[in-house]
Amino acid sequence: MHAFMRIGRRMKAAAGQHNQPIDHSVIAALHALRCSSGAVRLSELATLIGLDASTASRLVRTLESDGLVDRTPDPDDRRASRVELTEAGIARLDEFSRHRQELLTAAMHGWNTSDIETFATLMGRFADGVNQVADERGNPRGTNTSDKENR
Amino acid sequence: MHAFMRIGRRMKAAAGQHNQPIDHSVIAALHALRCSSGAVRLSELATLIGLDASTASRLVRTLESDGLVDRTPDPDDRRASRVELTEAGIARLDEFSRHRQELLTAAMHGWNTSDIETFATLMGRFADGVNQVADERGNPRGTNTSDKENR
C-alpha cells in the first residue's frame, strides 16, 4: 500500500521518456477526437483534454497544418469550427497505440495470461476510482492543492 | 489488454490535476534525496531525477531558499556541493505522501484487502518491467522516439 507513490512516479517517469509533453497534448487531442465520433467544437475539445481554449486553438492550428485534423466551419454557428480527424490523424494515433502496446507487451513479458487479465481488471477499476475521486473534488485545472508555496 | 493506453492516459491526467509540473520535479528531487541516504552531489541528483545539471542547479537553489534542502560544500572537492534534506524537506515529502496516500485510499474505496494486495503486487511487477524496458532501450532524456514530426 505504501509503494504506490513510488510506482506511480516511476511509471510516469518511464512514460515521460517516450511521450514528450507536446505529444501528450497532441495524443490527448487525437484520442478525444476519435472518441467523440464526428465533429467537435474547439471549446469542447479544450474541455475534453483539460486545456485552455487558447491553447486548444493553437494546438488545432498546428494539428491542421500537420494534416492530422480537418477543420470545417460550423454550418449552424458561423463563429464555431468543427474539428475532425483525418486519415493521417487516425494513422498517427494508431501508430502511437501500436508503440504503446508494444511497450506494454515488452514490459509484461513473461506474465501469464491470468495475471495480465486480473491486472487489467484491477487497473481499470483503479482508473475509474481515480477519475471518480478527481471529479468529485473538482479540480478544474487551475485549482492547485499543494502548489501554494512551492516556488 | 487493449484498455491499457486509455487507463494510462487517464491516470496521468488524473494525477496531473494534483501535481503541477514544478511539483513533479520538486518531489522527484526530495524523493531522490531521501532514498540516497545522506549527502548527494548536484550532478548525481540531476542524473537521479533525469534532469539537466543546470536545471538541477536552479532547482536546488530554490529548494535551498525554501529551506527544504541543505547545501554544504564538499570537503574533498571544492567544486562540488552536497545536498541534503532538511527537516522541512522531509516534512514536505511526507505531506505529499500523505496527500497521495489519501487520494489512493479514496480511489480504492470499497476494495477488499486481497484485491489491493494483488494489485499492489502486479503493479510493482509492472513498474519493474516498465523500468527495465525503458533502461534497455536507453532513453537518455533527449531521445525522442515519436517526436520527429509532431509540430
Add this chain to the structure above:
DNA sequence: ATAGATTGCGTGCATCATGCAAGTATGTAT
C-alpha cells in the same frame, strides 16, 4: 427591431520548466 449579454474563437503577453552552450573554478594526469 435593437440594445445588451453571451458564446466561440484568436492574439498578445507573461510565466515557467527545461536544455544547450559558454564561463568559472577546481581537480587530475602527463
Add this chain to the structure above:
DNA sequence: ATACATACTTGCATGATGCACGCAATCTAT
C-alpha cells in the same frame, strides 16, 4: 607546468501553457 576533465553556474532560447482581451456571431429581452 600545461593540457584536459569535472562540478557546477549563468545566459539564452524554446515550447507549452494560462490569462486578459478583442472581435465577430448569436441569443435574449424589451
